[in-house]
Structures are given as structure tokens and as C-alpha cells.
């Protein structure tokens with residue numbers, strides 16, 4: 001018994017040490033906690049831009065880009081039949097004033113996204129609370145939860161007290177600041193109901209409670225528990241509550257005769273037009289080299305276009321592995337794109353010569369970086385369904401891009417970096 005007690009105490013001690021004594025500043029907000037099979041096989045965000053990295057309170061920053069709904073969607077994740085576009089940022093430090101999917105306002109949920117297709121998105125965020133905030137696009141998927149896109153730091157400068165969210169209603173009423181509009185009225189209602197609830201509780205609490213009542217029950221004197229006076233008070237209270245509700249409802253209807261109810265409908269937008277993939281990809285194998293921190297994917301590539309094609313980028317889980325030997329691919333990375341999401345080692349392509357029209361070639365691509373560990377992406381090695389996936393960007397000799405998908409099972413290996 002004392003051994004178990006010892007063990008429990010020791011475990012508690014270690015938990016205290018772990019939680020209390022190693023404070024780590026929270027610089028982000030959990031974007032790395034999503035399982036790798038979701039991050040590598042559900043949504044692939046690309047061409048994401050932030051219009052500014054510094055705004056003043058009340059100024060806007062626009063986050064826009066595209067996402068591919070991956071063909072090899074994991075079985076364990078609900079299909080994207082109902083989604084809602086949101087922003088991933090700490091609370092409402094920036095407010096979301098507008099949101100769009102394929103230029104359709106996305107203030108409501110959107111239904112029936114199609115696998116293997118692309119969608120564009122746009123978020124208009126306005127600075128509210130000064131500070132440095134990590135701002136991501138995020139898609140909430142019904143039944144699966146949020147899938148977060150790449151994040152960039154946006155600094156909001158100025159004074160929080162200057163923030164205003166003013167609107168003019170359909171009737172022309174000017175509301176100076178939506179932040180506190182109607183708050184006092186809502187609080188008065190809550191306080192009123194709380195008062196009634198507390199009065200009702202006190203009515204019963206003022207009398208002897210558990211033991212005397214139990215003894216009365218024991219003696220078969222249930223009639224002593226609820227008196228006629230109690231009944232009267234209960235009826236009075238019921239009438240009071242009904243009167244408050246009816247009078248409140250009538251008065252509110254009179255004050256605001258025309259109301260638009262909260263909208264519960266969902267929208268639909270067809271995906272963006274399908275772009276022909278210049279290169280067909282036939283997956284061969286994938287391995288994760290544990291000591292070399294490298295994901296290595298081998299596939300057969302067939303050039304279906306009439307122009308030579310090269311592999312420029314492999315992107316998965318928000319990381320962009322870029323082939324540094326291909327200027328078009330390097331130029332496609334916006335210099336303002338978060339550096340930590342573009343691993344310095346880039347993408348190694350073992351047979352990098354242009355793939356000629358009609359040519360078929362087996363190529364191995366190596367994506368090496370500590371980011372696999374930092375981004376907590378290696379836990380796919382312990383998943384029951386160890387699969388991975390990503391987008392491959394091809395560029396022709398004129399710099400035109402096309403996108404292909406690669407996915408398949410992945411195995412861990414321990415042989416070190418191949419040179």
C-alpha cells in the first residue's frame with residue numbers, strides 16, 4: 001500500500017515540476033498539436049499572403065490564398081461536408097470583418113467541399129488590441145474540428161480604447177460601437193433572472209435542511225415538507241416569471257418591430273475550375289529517415305504536357321520545401337512568407353533534369369529539416385494508419401506552375417542522411 005502511495009506522490013511531484021518549474025512562453029496557440037495525418041492529408045494551404053505585418057488599431061490586414069481539399073482524405077476524419085472559414089488568432093485581438101470562400105461571403109458555413117479540388121479564401125481582419133499576434137487562416141470542419149493554415153506575426157499598434165466597430169442599421173440607426181451595444185440590457189435581464197433564482201433558493205434554504213427533513217420522511221410525515229405557503233409562493237413565482245417574459249417580449253417587439261433573425265442557412269460554392277496537372281504522379285514509396293530528419297518520397301513522374309517540366313516545391317502541413325536549383329520555384333516564395341515554414345535545406349530532387357514532354361521517370365525527393373520534429377510531424381510513425389501526403393508544384397520552362405498530389409504509406413528508417 002505504501003509503495004503505491006509513494007508512486008502516486010512521486011508522480012504528482014513530477015507533474016508539479018513539469019508544469020510549474022519549466023515555464024515556456026506561449027508564442028503560438030496550438031497549431032502544432034493537430035495530428036500529422038490531418039495536417040498532411042486534409043487541407044493543403046498555398047499561395048497564402050498577409051497584406052501587412054504591422055497595422056494600427058482599426059486598420060485592416062487581409063489574409064488570402066487557396067487551399068486544396070486533399071484527395072487522400074483520412075478515413076478517421078469527417079469529410080468536409082460542412083465547413084466554416086475562421087481565423088486562428090488569440091481571441092479577438094483582431095476582429096474578422098469579412099470572410100470569403102471563392103469570393104462568396106463566408107459568414108455562414110459552406111457545404112459539400114469536393115475532394116481533390118481547390119478553393120480560394122479571403123479574410124479581412126481589423127486590429128483591435130495592441131500586441132504581436134500570430135494570425136492564421138483556419139477552416140472548421142464539422143465533426144473533425146479546426147484545420148489551421150500557416151501563421152504569420154502581425155503587430156497591432158496604437159491604443160485599444162480607440163477601437164470602434166460602428167455600423168448603421170437598415171433603418172438608419174447609427175450604432176457608435178457594436179462592442180458594447182445592448183450589453184447593459186442583456187446584463188439587466190440576466191441580473192433580474194438571477195435575483196428571482198436566488199430568492200427562490202433562499203426561500204428553501206432558510207429552513208432546517210437535510211437531517212430534519214429526512215427524519216420527517218422517516219416518520220411518514222411527507223406533508224410537513226411542503227406547506228401551503230410554499231405552494232402559494234411557487235405559484236406566485238411562476239406567475240411573476242411568465243409576466244416578466246410576456247411583458248419583456250411585448251416591449252422588445254414594440255421597441256424593435258423589424259428584426260432579422262440569426263441566420264442558420266448554409267452556402268454552397270463550386271470549387272475553382274480544375275487546372276490540368278502537367279505531370280502525372282504514380283506513388284512508389286515513402287520513408288521517414290529518423291536520424292536524418294528527412295521525408296523521402298519516390299514516385300514515377302510522367303510529363304503529360306508539351307513543355308519540359310521540373311519539380312519546384314513539395315508542400316505539406318504548411319511547410320514549403322523548395323527546390324533551390326529552380327529559380328522559378330524560389331521566386332514563387334514571397335519574401336514576406338514566414339521563414340520558419342520554408343525550411344532552409346529546401347527540397348532535394350535526385351534526378352533534377354527537366355522532364356521532357358511524354359517522358360516517364362522515377363524520381364526521389366528528399367525533404368530534410370528539423371521542422372519535422374519542431375512541427376511535431378513525426379508522430380505519423382506511431383499511427384495505426386501511417387500515411388503521408390502533400391502537393392508537388394511543377395514549373396515548365398516559362399515558369400508556369402501546375403500542381404500534383406502525392407500520397408501513400410510511409411515507413412520509418414534509421415539509415416541516416418543519404419549523400
Ligand SMILES: [Cu+2]
Pocket residue numbers: 027028029030031134135136151
Ligand atoms: Cu500560431
